[in-house]
Amino acid sequence: MNKDSKIYVAGHRGMVGSAIVANLIEKGFTNIITKTSNELDLTNQIAVANFFADEQPEYVFLAAAKVGGIVANNTYRAQFIYENMMIQNNVIHHSYLNNVKKLMFLGSSCIYPKLAPQPLKEEYLLTGLLEETNEPYAIAKIAGIKMCDAYRDQYGCNFISVMPTNLYGFNDNYDLQNSHVLPALLRKFHEAKLNNEEKVEVWGTGTPLREFLHATDMADACVFLMENYNDRGFVNIGSGKEISIKDLALLVKDIVGFKGTIYFNTEKPDGTPRKLMDVSKLKNLGWEYKISLKEGIENVYKTKFNS
Template sequence: MQMVLDRSEPIFVAGHRGLVGSAICRALESAGYTNLITRTSKELDLRDQAAVRDFFRAEKPRHVVCAAAKVGGIVANNDYPGTFIHDNLAIQTNVIESCRETGVEKLIYLGSTCIYPKHAPQPIREEHLLTGPLEPTNEAYAVAKIAGLMMCRAYAKQYGLKSVTLMATNLYGPGDNFDLEKSHVIPALMRKAHEAKLAAAETMTIWGSGTPLREFLHVDDMAGAARFCLQNDVPYDMVNVGSGAELSIADLASLIRDVVGFQGELVFDKTKPDGTPRKLADSSRLRGLGWKPEIALRDGLAETYEWFLAARDARLSV
């Protein structure tokens, strides 16, 4: 199963400044990979077909990890569906087509468990894809990521492009986006708790009822999964990547409150949408091949909060 992978071969990590891409770069560098190719969005607009084609022809990467995407939390997904579907379709189409054209040996494509039906059986298995309606608040993003998976499958069938799509559960960790409008649930709750603590507020308001159940995975564990799939001959074209543990949003908020040190009361605004009631990924395919997560949620949250404080202090000192 282990592939003989030359650690000096060029690997293009698309989206290397994002939460996932930066973690993947760290994971590959720590494993001794010495020829990582990266470009910022200003240096290479992945939505630009001609620019992506010229880049691939010039750099000739042997392997590609596509972690570049337009991402956001429930607010951004709900308010900007046109942007989410356009940008993600453009990015992945250009990258996958250039992989085919230049003979890339292996593509690791990052998907998300939000591609599964809103009321999928739990825990969610890979075969539950396209068996029911999607969650309306992130439908545009989900459709785009499904299209990327289907493009990978079609290119494997017609052109022999080898790829593995990683369907990641909710990710968090150092490097996350803490913008309240664009962030996912953990950084949003963490920033709100931090600001409530600074203000000595008596309460902190949280969207929804607090009852939905969610699974969370530290981004370094996700990066380890990407490295595992790059290094090994995975016999699947898509695999779920999750921690296997779940908790309610209310329990998550309480845990974050403790990590941050906020002493006030949590108030749930039930007029706001909850999103999918439960989303737990069955990661038995990947676990059966030898991968497993290593970072406990509380430890990961504490590390993430430390990173947030350091990044905030760095910005204030400029």
């Protein structure tokens, strides 16, 4: 990419998309296109067709998606598969029709089988059953990966895919019904601290292991791969480090300064027992994460709740 290349970031208001825009600006890119969902409905094929015909972007970061945590994924199953497939089908197809030089599709680590060997290697895709609660979302994301590969195979498109681990950062979603575990914990502990509550409920047993990456690091990896990776197949993006939900809750409790106790509600679902990415492919390409989990959570908490 040249500094004046026309770059479209789909989903620029989301946590990942906004971080990609910030990274591009920091690196000196000057011709970035963004559209809000009110300006451009990516599920509308005609609207997307008109946008690509008018704007003719050279590079596309497809970070737009309908996303959420366990509750949202399991509750809005039809919406998650429909909206995500519509968005990616429209953007990928019209990138091809309008000769986009390169597209990056952002997926999710939930594409991997529920009981896949750990750490998760890229070749484990489609080797087992998915986690039931987010299966529709995962299938949509798998379809996006395969669509990029298919357009590469048939049309020679330089369309690549990346699979981020669990992300957190600025512009995260803190809605307790729809958010992921880390922002939900931050909000729960913060509000419990303000209200002088005696305990905070955490879903599940606390034993599942999760990996987290700051969105700022994720964006840096995406721009790095957009400039340096041109092969078939996708690349895992993560830290390669994991932490139990119990230890994560204790870390958040300490950072927030909550003095009460933690109650693990074992009647609530745990989700996948373990989900650690194998990031050796990314490391071999020359990129590693920089922001530690403790540092990242402290920065997010200070910005969101104490600014």
